[in-house]
Amino acid sequence: MEERLTISKIKEGTVIDHINSGKALLVLKILGIDKNSKETVSMAMNVESKKMGKKDIVKVEGKFINEDQLNRIALIAPSATINIIKNYEIKRKFKVKIPKKVEGILKCPNKNCITNTEREPVKTSFSIYKVDNEIFAKCLYCGKKLSELEDHLE
């Protein structure tokens, strides 16, 4: 009940729930939503959650975000759940899945990597893998391995 009060209903759009608390802004960054976006976005931070203690919620009105893009959220909030809302009802609900590969979202910290050349930079590409519940990325160009992925968002 409490959770329903926190997220007021929207007519159409995408609600991202069960985001680790404090990560809502990073979720928006991953989705490429900023002050120039036309969508109405609302956020709730530090919402009480039975499952997680505290969580964040992000609500994007009037936009259905594609699943590949939504799965990128798993890089920083692996337990996030997605609710697709149509006509005030949840039409689909799913948990984000860690993508096998991401392009153009993480930055390679290796200065000599081809993705960091000033003249003709190549779009970054990383394979994603999990070890003991921690998520890592590996640059497909130079092999550099990253942990703490939120520190490496482009």
Ligand SMILES: [Zn+2]
């Ligand atoms: Zn690299």
